Amino acid sequence: MGKLTIGVSSSLVGSMSLDFAVKLAEAAIDKGHEVDFWVSGNATLLSKKTQRPFRDYSHLGKKVGELIGRGLEAAACESCCEARGLQKEDTMEGWKRYGMEWYLASCFSADRILYIGDE
Amino acid sequence: MGKLTIGVSSSLVGSMSLDFAVKLAEAAIDKGHEVDFWVSGNATLLSKKTQRPFRDYSHLGKKVGELIGRGLEAAACESCCEARGLQKEDTMEGWKRYGMEWYLASCFSADRILYIGDE
């Protein structure tokens, strides 16, 4: 079993890259791999609580919560959050907020890295 | 003098299309035109209060507030806001929240429309 670090900076809605990343994380965890999940830039909105489910948008928050329960390490870039008006108290349970060096340290110990820097 | 309706759906940070739209709105108001400003999709984040200014990002919230004081009609798509966890009480002063039909009605009375649907 290995460790995969996924980094994403795409918007919560639009490119669906976060949808891809969450599904990939789930598939890896299903197979017993360890997954670190890093969101920066616009992707930090995924760490916000009170996302209301709408049929026009996927509702990823709930799924990530489940995956955190199954061992996913999910962290959001602190300064990217703040710049978007997301305060510490807006963070969904189980998520961490760190500086970017956390992601780099995660890359250090990862067997594979997929960084999705589309936006 | 005429009326310009600007619609934008791009992220607050990333494409800088909102930066463009706000500068265009300002230039039009400076010349005495009337401007309606509609944000939908990811652009609705512009209507959120407590955006913390960071040097890596433009701080558009303040400028839009000034323009509202000078007559800009700024409105955000209600369902696009809700889908992103933005509640009514998160809305910056002076902004309105409407259904998409408000934008269409604004188009009806506009002399010019610029819709920026980049994302």
Next chain:
Amino acid sequence: MKLGIFVSHFRFNTSSYERIKSDKLGVIFVQNGIFHATVKENNRSSPLLEKSADFFVLSEDLETHGFRRSDVDGKVRVINYSDLVNLIFNEYEKLAWL
């Protein structure tokens, strides 16, 4: 019609751009569209400049990227936001952001 087209990308599918016709046509290069007014890839001007149109580039976006007026192709007129407002209200009736 009198149409103003905004080009904001360097790389994009140009099929709409190539096909749209207009009695009066203006092309305004903004954001990364400014590369079409400044960069000569393999020593050639952008194919976008071959269209029969009046071309404009936004000075603010030119300077954001580090270009100067002297870098701009001779076919393209440099304008600022204030000029752009005049173009929008006085020259073109419909606008398309591609």
Next chain:
Amino acid sequence: MKLGIFVSHFRFNTSSYERIKSDKLGVIFVQNGIFHATVKENNRSSPLLEKSADFFVLSEDLETHGFRRSDVDGKVRVINYSDLVNLIFNEYEKLAWL
């Protein structure tokens, strides 16, 4: 090296794609990259399929867009998310999302 490249766009600047070399190369079409595995523009397969590589397309993204397995170019293998995890851990050491 053993490199897996993710292609997620239909239209993009392919200069990195064309130039990167790898002893072992896999190309995985996801999101709008799936059009390279399905659409024959002007009756021709995507030029991306000319690269010497193993090609894969994500079935979930194929079906999201309304395509079926029978629409996929013969050069491309259809995989799902679970297969993708195996590819990532067993076949490729480095990954690039273009």
Next chain:
Amino acid sequence: MALKKCAFIIDKAPYKKETSRLALTHAIASQSAEVYLDDGDNIEPLVAFIGDGILNCLKNQRALDIYGVTSLEMHIKNALLLGLNVYVCKEDLERLGLSEDSIVMDADLIGGESKTKIVSFEKIQELMEECDHLMFF
């Protein structure tokens, strides 16, 4: 008493950007714009798919099952059901090797009124000229 025509031109493929979805939701919303307008005033939307935008129109999109998002197919059917004029560029269908069979032509399963019209780019050009406002998605 006035009627203003708005053309919603979709030239980008779906799912990688939100823009085509917003085109359809905005176009559909035109029908309730009256609440903000004077009696007799109205907005008439038309939706045209050109270029890569025609890839929004494919049948059997499974976005809802797989990713939990409504498909563009559902939005197009909704537009047809509400009687909006929906056009698809013929030359682009040919260019991308798609047939009339492969795209959404009506909302019949849910009782639709209008049909997708497959027309030449020349016709779409004419429609753009006739309309009062133009928006690209």
Next chain:
Amino acid sequence: MALKKCAFIIDKAPYKKETSRLALTHAIASQSAEVYLDDGDNIEPLVAFIGDGILNCLKNQRALDIYGVTSLEMHIKNALLLGLNVYVCKEDLERLGLSEDSIVMDADLIGGESKTKIVSFEKIQELMEECDHLMFF
């Protein structure tokens, strides 16, 4: 005691996407990753601009004056100041008609240590092969 090399490859132009900015801020952050690592372990970043990415490197960017955002030029100078290895693809400079004079070569005004290295794509290919992880921006 181990060293892992991470390549940050930037192949997209700036400002229209946030990605090149995030590449540089992440690359710079490698230098403080030690706080999360065991003694002696470290991450060595390298930054390479290829394709349209070289348009990030132009001098005299006025993004801060005009739009109130730090320019990519400032981020690159910051990276050089901190001693990061920064590479620019020679063939792409030629292809887009840019000279060494027109791009950021050092952070001299703020006391920089390293210089931008203009190298062939072949060299960048080698660097990608040598690194442990690859990220495209």
